[in-house]
Amino acid sequence: MLRRSLLLVSAALAWSSAAMADTIKIGVTPGPHAQILEAVKPIAAAKGLEIQLVEFSDYVVPNAALDAGEIQANSFQNQPYLDNQKADRGYRIEAVALTVNFPIGVYSKRHKSWADIPDGGKVSIPNDPTNGGRVLLLLRDKGVIKLKDGVGFKPTVLDITENPKKLKFVEVDAAQAPRALDDVDAAAINTNYATQAGLDPVKDPILREDPKGPYVNLIAVRAADKDKPWVKTLVDSYRTPEVKEFVLSKFKGAVLPSW
Missing domain, CATH: 3.40.190.10 (Periplasmic binding protein-like II)
Structure with missing residues (x-):
């Protein structure tokens, strides 16, 4: 009877933990951005954040989708590009972390x-x-x-x-x-x-291009979301030693970590 009760408690805790997990959609462009976020996914999942990737084939749609609430974050652009998009289109989007640099x-x-x-x-x-x-x-x-x-x-x-x-x-x-x-x-x-x-x-x-400069890429979210707990979990999961090692070994200098 005690064993059965313990099993029920364990199952209930597992269900509760799964129910509490956040799930977010992140917009990326195909290639390195998507590959890096795939490496981030298991780290975030261990912290209770489930990530679903949505790939976009250009640089215009990811910010429109984010501003419209179709995705919760994106990872594909640098600050000058984001500033230009906000000035032109009035997006209420903010950078929350620097990620990697891609010297053009x-x-x-x-x-x-x-x-x-x-x-x-x-x-x-x-x-x-x-x-x-x-x-x-x-x-x-x-x-x-x-x-x-x-x-x-x-x-x-x-x-x-x-x-x-x-x-x-x-x-x-x-x-x-x-x-x-x-x-x-x-x-x-x-x-x-x-x-x-x-x-x-x-x-x-x-x-x-010289890899130093203002063109480091970033994670962006809606301004209304920037202080939500899942944002910190996402940033902390991305900027880990494991992800840095993945970037360095996978891309061999073509992509450079910013942390």
Whole structure:
């Protein structure tokens, strides 16, 4: 009788624990962001937080879905991009933790080095203000172009003051950048899309961004949710030694932890 009572108590506690577990949906882009969150899931589950991943194929929809309450968090963007989205669309979304950095690269199928890019060559850059500006800043820092003073983090091609090679910049959707490689001399490609296309973000770029800077990615939630207990559990589960080791061993320098 005592054994039966203990079994009933144990079952009741297990049911109660399961009932108390939070379940959240997190928006990610395919590739590293999704892979990292898969590594986070069992750690969070052990702390009572169940994570369901929702993959989005572009950079626009995840914030719209978060603001609308279709998901509870997302992990795919950096602060300049989030700031731009909030300014343009009025989203009530806040960053709650920095995660990883993806140094952006410039790739080419036609040329082995940047020095081989001909005068008048075509270079594709992302057509969103944050990532397009990020590439222009990279090209400025490498001495390829000069930009107006005070352009901040979101310069456009209109801010180019010197372009010695007379490069022609072609703006494309970030997700389509790998496809542009066949049609241009060089293409700037975000790391997650580069890895999806089978490119090596460490070895293949002919130019690569300095990993230091404002472009560390982040976890974002609705402003109304930022102080909820599950947010702390999510952040603590992500920023663990186990996840850091996963990132370093899995991506071998293509993705860099921020903690």
